[in-house]
Amino acid sequence: RPINIPIKNRHVFITGGSMGIGLAIAKQAASEGARISLLARSVDRLQKAKESICQAYEVEVSIFSADVRDYDAVERAIKEAGPIDVLVVNHGVYYMEEFETQGLDVMKTMVDVNLMGSFNVIKAALPLMKDRKDKGPASIALMSSMAGQAGIYGFAAYSATKFGLRGLAEALQQELLVNNIHLSIIFPPVTETSARERMPEITKIILESSPGMKAEEVGKITIQSIKSGSFSIPCRLDGRAVAIATAGLSPQTSFLMASIEVVFAGLFRFVALLLQWRGYEIIEKYNYSHKKQQVE
Ligand SMILES: NC(=O)C1=CN([C@@H]2O[C@H](COP(=O)(O)OP(=O)(O)OC[C@H]3O[C@@H](n4cnc5c(N)ncnc54)[C@H](OP(=O)(O)O)[C@@H]3O)[C@@H](O)[C@H]2O)C=CC1
Numbered sequence: 001r002p003i004n005i006p007i008k009n010r011h012v013f014i015t016g017g018s019m020g021i022g023l024a025i026a027k028q029a030a031s032e033g034a035r036i037s038l039l040a041r042s043v044d045r046l047q048k049a050k051e052s053i054c055q056a057y058e059v060e061v062s063i064f065s066a067d068v069r070d071y072d073a074v075e076r077a078i079k080e081a082g083p084i085d086v087l088v089v090n091h092g093v094y095y096m097e098e099f100e101t102q103g104l105d106v107m108k109t110m111v112d113v114n115l116m117g118s119f120n121v122i123k124a125a126l127p128l129m130k131d132r133k134d135k136g137p138a139s140i141a142l143m144s145s146m147a148g149q150a151g152i153y154g155f156a157a158y159s160a161t162k163f164g165l166r167g168l169a170e171a172l173q174q175e176l177l178v179n180n181i182h183l184s185i186i187f188p189p190v191t192e193t194s195a196r197e198r199m200p201e202i203t204k205i206i207l208e209s210s211p212g213m214k215a216e217e218v219g220k221i222t223i224q225s226i227k228s229g230s231f232s233i234p235c236r237l238d239g240r241a242v243a244i245a246t247a248g249l250s251p252q253t254s255f256l257m258a259s260i261e262v263v264f265a266g267l268f269r270f271v272a273l274l275l276q277w278r279g280y281e282i283i284e285k286y287n288y289s290h291k292k293q294q295v296e
């Protein structure tokens with residue numbers, strides 16, 4: 001069913017809100033009159049983020065320093081912040097490398113921060129979210145990635161964590177229906193943020209056809225789509241196409257989008273196969289010209 005989730009005068013709590021996409025989401029929510037809480041590790045960056053929001057908008061901003069891997073620290077922060085109406089689980093780390101050479105310690109960091117960290121945040125926030133004053137429709141939004149809709153060369157471990165968030169969102173939505181809490185999951189393409197982007201050559205070539213987005217655009221779309229209760233949130237036309245191709249058994253709050261998914265399912269599968277074809281061609285050419293062994 002279609003749903004409306006108000007933002008104005010409500011409490012929006014954003015993990016990883018001190019920079020990049022999280023800060024852009026915070027600024028968009030602030031511009032729409034929300035009370036903001038930010039959680040991240042570096043106090044310095046949190047302070048700067050708070051200043052930059054308060055300079056532009058007259059809203060209350062609270063900051064909390066905690067590592068999402070530390071459940072007790074997360075719980076303390078959330079209890080201090082008070083009942084949450086919109087929880088944006090945005091924190092995340094990414095390291096792109098072939099699975100074979102990437103260290104297990106690096107993979108574990110991604111699992112611990114991206115997946116376990118998200119469990120910690122949601123688990124700590126749920127009791128307070130159920131306790132929210134107005135009992136109006138509330139939201140939990142998870143930050144995935146287009147690499148959480150499709151596996152891409154060099155993203156093996158990262159993709160696994162971002163695919164994981166989708167399973168979490170689909171299952172949790174069924175549990176939280178009774179509490180009028182609505183799940184969203186965002187799938188941005190490569191976004192210009194401060195984070196360093198070292199990646200394999202092949203990954204670079206595959207991503208060449210997908211231009212970068214600005215964090216501000218992702219922030220705008222995220223808040224706008226949370227308000228309209230969208231479950232899957234693609235960020236651009238290409239993302240929309242991938243979302244239709246990978247709709248699977250995910251919920252859909254828009255009758256229009258549901259109809260498009262049903263009618264064009266076959267066509268979008270065809271387009272997906274063309275994309276794979278092109279991707280595999282890139283990989284085969286690269287391997288051939290670098291004289292890597294190739295199985296026919
Ligand atoms: N940039 C991109 O191209 C894309 C990014 N994404 C996803 O969007 C989200 C944000 O990415 P982006 O803005 O680029 O990232 P940034 O690196 O710019 O910001 C990450 C934020 O998360 C916080 N953070 C990182 N680790 C922890 C931790 N252990 N505990 C608490 N906070 C933490 C950081 O603060 P601090 O370090 O101080 O803790 C910071 O506020 C991530 O989930 C990412 O996977 C998805 C698609 C594309």
Ligand SMILES: CCCCCCCCCCCCCCCC(=O)[C@@H](N)CO
Pocket residue numbers: 094145146147150151152153188189190191197206207210275276278279280
């Ligand atoms: C052989 C397979 C071909 C498939 C083609 C699909 C094309 C989609 C490109 C989308 C790129 C999204 C990357 C997300 C980056 C991210 O999450 C950041 N953290 C890293 O920059």
